[in-house]
Amino acid sequence: MTERDLVIVGGGPAGMAAALCAYKNGVKDVLIIERDQRLGGILNQCIHPGFGLEYFKEILTGPEYAQKVTDEIRSIKQIEVSLRSFVVKLEPHKILTILKPGSLQQVKAKTIIMATGCREKTREMIHVPGTRPAGIFSAGLAQKLINIEGLLPGKEVVIVGSGDIGLIMARRLTLEGAKVKAVVEIQKESRGLIRNVVQCLNDFDIPLYFSHKIARIYGNKRVEKVAVIKVDDHFNPIEDSGFSIDCDTVLVSVGLIPENELIEMAGVAIDKKTNCPVSSELNTTSIKGLFVCGNSYKVYDLADSVSLDSEIAGKQAAEFLGSRL
Amino acid sequence: MIYDIIIIGAGVVGTSIARELARYQLKIAIVEKEEELAFGVSKSNSGIIHPGTQNSPESLKGKLCVKGNKLIRKIARELGVDFKQVGELIVAFNENDLARLEELKEEGKKLGVPRLKIVGKKWLREREPNLSKNAVAALYAPTAGIVSPYRLAYDMAENAMQNGVKIYTNSKVSEIHPIKSKENSTAHFEIEIPSGTLKSRYVVNAAGLFADEIARMVGIDDFKITPRKGEEFILDKKREHIANHLLFPLPSKTSKGILVIKTADGNPMIGPTAQDGDDKKDLSTSDQGLKKVLEGVNRMIPSINENDIIAYFAGLRPVAGDDFIIRHENKVPGFINVAGIQSPGLTAAPAIALMVCDILKSAGLKLKKRKVFHSHRKKTVHLFETSLRKTKKLIEKDPAYGDIVCRCEMVSRKEIEDAIARGATTLDGIKFRTRAQAGRCHGGFCTTRIMKILSESLKKSPTKITKNGSGSEIVTKERDND
Numbered sequence: 144m145t146e147r148d149l150v151i152v153g154g155g156p157a158g159m160a161a162a163l164c165a166y167k168n169g170v171k172d173v174l175i176i177e178r179d180q181r182l183g184g185i186l187n188q189c190i191h192p193g194f195g196l197e198y199f200k201e202i203l204t205g206p207e208y209a210q211k212v213t214d215e216i217r218s219i220k221q222i223e224v225s226l227r228s229f230v231v232k233l234e235p236h237k238i239l240t241i242l243k244p245g246s247l248q249q250v251k252a253k254t255i256i257m258a259t260g261c262r263e264k265t266r267e268m269i270h271v272p273g274t275r276p277a278g279i280f281s282a283g284l285a286q287k288l289i290n291i292e293g294l295l296p297g298k299e300v301v302i303v304g305s306g307d308i309g310l311i312m313a314r315r316l317t318l319e320g321a322k323v324k325a326v327v328e329i330q331k332e333s334r335g336l337i338r339n340v341v342q343c344l345n346d347f348d349i350p351l352y353f354s355h356k357i358a359r360i361y362g363n364k365r366v367e368k369v370a371v372i373k374v375d376d377h378f379n380p381i382e383d384s385g386f387s388i389d390c391d392t393v394l395v396s397v398g399l400i401p402e403n404e405l406i407e408m409a410g411v412a413i414d415k416k417t418n419c420p421v422s423s424e425l426n427t428t429s430i431k432g433l434f435v436c437g438n439s440y441k442v443y444d445l446a447d448s449v450s451l452d453s454e455i456a457g458k459q460a461a462e463f464l465g466s467r468l
Numbered sequence: 469m470i471y472d473i474i475i476i477g478a479g480v481v482g483t484s485i486a487r488e489l490a491r492y493q494l495k496i497a498i499v500e501k502e503e504e505l506a507f508g509v510s511k512s513n514s515g516i517i518h519p520g521t522q523n524s525p526e527s528l529k530g531k532l533c534v535k536g537n538k539l540i541r542k543i544a545r546e547l548g549v550d551f552k553q554v555g556e557l558i559v560a561f562n563e564n565d566l567a568r569l570e571e572l573k574e575e576g577k578k579l580g581v582p583r584l585k586i587v588g589k590k591w592l593r594e595r596e597p598n599l600s601k602n603a604v605a606a607l608y609a610p611t612a613g614i615v616s617p618y619r620l621a622y623d624m625a626e627n628a629m630q631n632g633v634k635i636y637t638n639s640k641v642s643e644i645h646p647i648k649s650k651e652n653s654t655a656h657f658e659i660e661i662p663s664g665t666l667k668s669r670y671v672v673n674a675a676g677l678f679a680d681e682i683a684r685m686v687g688i689d690d691f692k693i694t695p696r697k698g699e700e701f702i703l704d705k706k707r708e709h710i711a712n713h714l715l716f717p718l719p720s721k722t723s724k725g726i727l728v729i730k731t732a733d734g735n736p737m738i739g740p741t742a743q744d745g746d747d748k749k750d751l752s753t754s755d756q757g758l759k760k761v762l763e764g765v766n767r768m769i770p771s772i773n774e775n776d777i778i779a780y781f782a783g784l785r786p787v788a789g790d791d792f793i794i795r796h797e798n799k800v801p802g803f804i805n806v807a808g809i810q811s812p813g814l815t816a817a818p819a820i821a822l823m824v825c826d827i828l829k830s831a832g833l834k835l836k837k838r839k840v841f842h843s844h845r846k847k848t849v850h851l852f853e854t855s856l857r858k859t860k861k862l863i864e865k866d867p868a869y870g871d872i873v874c875r876c877e878m879v880s881r882k883e884i885e886d887a888i889a890r891g892a893t894t895l896d897g898i899k900f901r902t903r904a905q906a907g908r909c910h911g912g913f914c915t916t917r918i919m920k921i922l923s924e925s926l927k928k929s930p931t932k933i934t935k936n937g938s939g940s941e942i943v944t945k946e947r948d949n950d
Contacts, residue, residue: 231872231878262912267910272751274751277941289677291916294945296943304655407706415775416775
């Protein structure tokens with residue numbers, strides 16, 4: 144078993160900002176564990192602009208933002224990066240079990256920063272009745288298919304929920320030649336940024352239905368249509384307000400859930416409703432020296448805010464290490 | 469060439485029959501209309517190996533279930549199937565129901581269900597702490613167990629293939645013609661499938677929901693299959709220990725009620741509903757189904773709530789009256805119906821297979837043992853059930869075990885490539901075999917990677933990769949590069 148001063152799980156904007164700041168505050172032994180083949184996390188598939196205004200004072204796309212931080216990480220030899228590496232177990236006394244092609248190893252860390260990000264809420268979590276054909280995607284998966292794999296998920300699309308990824312994808316799909324027939328939002332207002340509603344829906348004349356929900360998905364092999372219905376203030380369906388939309392694709396963009404299953408395994412107290420760590424101070428958990436930052440600490444709107452708050456986690460880890468000497 | 473036996477339907481029943489018959493010197497084939505095996509009734513089975521209770525002592529269901537429960541243990545060992553004997557409790561909530569529990573116990577005893585016992589409040593509190601305080605007693609059947617229904621079917625099929633059985637997928641039977649010999653008995657059958665005509669001396673109809681339609685092709689029309697829908701809801705793995713046994717409420721006349729089901733995969737399941745319909749393709753779930761299941765399950769475990777649910781699905785039970793129909797059709801010599809195999813069909817499957825062997829023998833088929841029958845197959849590796857020490861060894865031997873594709877369920881590239889080598893061609897086929905995409909994120913992170921592996925291994929364009937066969941393509945086209 145090897146020993147490390149600081150292990151950071153996750154090489155997205157949060158993990159990288161934390162690593163850089165920890166290094167600048169005196170930590171000279173940092174290991175970043177990243178499951179993907181490159182650093183940057185979800186930024187790599189966010190090819191639209193709108194990143195960096197606060198953190199870099201310039202407008203960047205996701206991959207540009209990721210590259211800038213990655214370059215800095217790569218220039219510091221005391222920060223080791225382990226790609227295609229996957230933590231399968233985290234024990235309360237900070238022992239991590241890491242799998243990667245060809246090896247399984249255990250690492251004992253003096254301090255840990257978890258920067259594991261979020262996963263998307265699924266169709267199943269909002270209990271949409273109906274069938275389960277091909278053609279139902281989380282918005283982020285659709286984004287990955289188009290932007291990374293070069294594949295078009297469908298031709299006629301209905302988007303459930305007006306989260307930012309869903310809005311961005313409405314525009315992206317339209318630009319790729321698909322017809323986005325509607326965005327259906329159960330709330331009275333969008334849960335995404337106003338700029339995204341304007342630039343991604345209004346500019347493309349995509350209808351946005353507030354106080355509506357998808358009542359049912361139809362289709363045996365592939366999605367054929369969805370039933371839509373208006374809801375009252377308590378989200379109960381209003382009779383006779385239903386209509387249906389023919390489509391071959393449904394995108395689900397109804398929010399994000401912090402990925403905290405590993406720290407839960409280690410015994411960290413987790414809020415059952417939000418899946419965030421129960422915490423009195425930014426980035427801290429119920430285990431001393433185990434920090435959580437970025438979207439796994441709480442769901443952020445902007446990557447820039449993730450970077451800024453995660454720098455604080457880097458500093459906290461450095462202070463924790465310093466206090467132990 | 470003429471097969472000795474063609475089995476129609478590659479569900480758990482068809483594959484069990486094939487594996488049993490493969491012991492003999494026979495030419496056997498299975499024809500399946502879907503792209504992969506176990507894609508019909510079997511894929512929605514809840515995986516319970518019933519002890520035999522809750523069946524009338526005279527029924528085929530009861531007898532074959534008790535026998536199947538005994539047989540499955542040896543088969544599980546031979547095939548490397550993950551059978552766990554967890555036991556079941558049939559729970560009564562009312563002092564007045566105690567007599568009914570005693571009745572069930574007596575019926576079970578008559579069938580030969582071993583070690584049945586009525587347990588009281590104290591026993592229940594100690595062993596099922598999450599069970600409702602209103603529970604007054606339960607019938608405990610320790611021999612109940614769980615198994616993965618589709619992995620059992622796949623393993624049966626693979627072992628059958630090891631012993632020479634041929635499987636035709638994407639092969640929907642459109643016509644069956646009995647060809648008469650000079651003595652006016654059936655010489656053989658001609659079975660039409662899209663790729664041509666197959667000939668066989670005997671036909672076993674294990675076509676699940678469509679067994680009545682297959683039977684009608686040879687003029688048998690005295691039974692009808694009614695699809696009885698069951699909606700089931702899967703809970704997060706974090707709730708794995710919400711129950712320590714399979715929990716049943718005291719049953720009604722038509723249904724075993726809403727259950728708490730432990731599964732081979734760890735995630736508990738709640739359900740199923742029971743609703744007769746007329747559409748054999750209707751696998752939709754409903755708000756009412758969810759409501760009914762939650763209400764039912766909360767009578768047993770009050771702490772289960774909507775937020776525990778990570779997935780749901782509906783299955784259709786092939787109902788042909790009260791009991792199974794397993795018989796040789798004297799009107800059509802050589803044609804055997806195995807129809808109406810609803811619960812406890814999974815448990816009964818190995819016993820059904822033996823019964824079909826006997827029927828074939830009585831119908832004139834000579835059963836001569838093969839010189840070599842490969843009874844064992846190598847256990848399929850699943851990292852999620854492998855110790856870390858063993859995982860380390862596996863990775864050192866083959867680096868691809870360390871290449872994790874599905875993070876929620878910890879499935880490696882090696883397991884996915886193995887599944888493809890063993891016959892998976894679709895995303896659902898990968899899911900049922902490996903559990904990749906079956907966890908919390910529902911494939912949000914791993915779908916593209918699995919599509920790529922499928923596409924590379926099968927040398928197919930990603931646009932041809934499907935969820936569960938033709939018509940369920942995942943993407944419509946590649947992005948235009950102009």
